[in-house]
Amino acid sequence: MRSECDPAAVLYDILTSSWGKLGIGTTRIDIASFQSASQTLFDEFNGYSRCIDQGTDASQIIQELLQQMDAVLYEEPSSGKLTLKLIRFDYNSALLDDVNPGNATPEGSGWYSVQSWPR
Secondary structure, three states: OOOOEOHHHHHHHHHHOOOOOOOOOHHHEOHHHHHHHHHHHHHOOOOEOOOOOOOOOHHHHHHHHHHHHOEEEEEOOOOOOEEEEEOOOOOOHHHOOOOOOOOOOOOOOOOOOOOOOOO
16 A cells, blocks of 8 residues: 555645645646656656645745656646646657757758847
């Protein structure tokens, strides 16, 4: 039996609960990203235990949670929702673009110019 809390659920609670927390509406949260992170954290036996017994800035607790989970919380530009993403090796490195000196220069001349203040 596990005695720790789900770190993703703790973060969700801090974000959405109104009493002593941030009170962000649940419609602004990408719940699926929190559920996915929660399952991964459960599979990794990653729990969170802490007693917050004095006034603490929410950003400090959120940063602590994100660091403990090895995650980022960001606003997804396409939906405007707060999204939780765990930083894991969940990609295929063979499918990543290869950027090297041979292909890193844009084609054509004049692709870069120094800007200055108008006079």
